[in-house]
Amino acid sequence: MACVLEAPLRMSVLSEVTASSRHYVDRLFDPDPQKVLQGVIDMKNAVIGNNKQKANLIVLGAVPRLLYLLQQETSSTELRTECAVVLGSLAMGTENNVKSLLDCHIIPALLQGLLSPDLKFIEACLRCLRTIFTSPVTPEELLYTVR
Numbered sequence: 290m291a292c293v294l295e296a297p298l299r300m301s302v303l304s305e306v307t308a309s310s311r312h313y314v315d316r317l318f319d320p321d322p323q324k325v326l327q328g329v330i331d332m333k334n335a336v337i338g339n340n341k342q343k344a345n346l347i348v349l350g351a352v353p354r355l356l357y358l359l360q361q362e363t364s365s366t367e368l369r370t371e372c373a374v375v376l377g378s379l380a381m382g383t384e385n386n387v388k389s390l391l392d393c394h395i396i397p398a399l400l401q402g403l404l405s406p407d408l409k410f411i412e413a414c415l416r417c418l419r420t421i422f423t424s425p426v427t428p429e430e431l432l433y434t435v436r
Contacts, residue, residue: 310345317354322365325358329371336378343382352379352393360398366407373402373413380420387424395421396431 313335316328332351336343346352358364359372376395379386395417402414421427 310342310349313346314349314351314354317351317358322368326365326368326371329355329358329368329375333371333375333378336375336382340382340386343379343386347379347386347389352376352390352395356393356395356398360401366405366410369402369405370407370410370413373399373410373417377413377417377420380417380424384424384426387421387426390421391427391431 313328313332316331317325319325319328332346336346355372355376359369359376361369364372376390376399380390399414399418399421403411405411405414422429422432
């Protein structure tokens with residue numbers, strides 16, 4: 290399954306996607322690491338408590354890029370932590386959001402993050418994992434089958 294919302298929901302959400310949502314995703318690809326970090330922080334502020342914005346960002350493909358940045362050793366610890374926080378916020382949205390995160394293989398990325406020496410990053414990964422595993426759509430066996 291693709292790493293986005295299901296087709297019927299995607300069509301209804303796409304019609305409501307705003308230019309600002311696209312702007313958040315575009316900033317994730319900026320060559321300047323400081324601009325990427327600021328983009329992730331702005332994204333975090335935009336999605337907290339806003340399920341519509343969460344769905345927009347998922348549809349626009351923010352999750353694969355956030356996961357990529359989270360896993361890059363060359364990303365700053367602050368950037369990696371902010372990515373984990375945004376992903377955790379996305380997981381607090383609808384069940385479809387959680388399904389999309391699972392389709393993007395978020396669990397192995399977050400588990401890998403637990404090996405970091407940075408406590409704040411580890412805590413952000415753990416909070417995100419807790420949110421995902423407390424969702425009724427997450428099969429518990431995922432925790433035991435990740436390679």
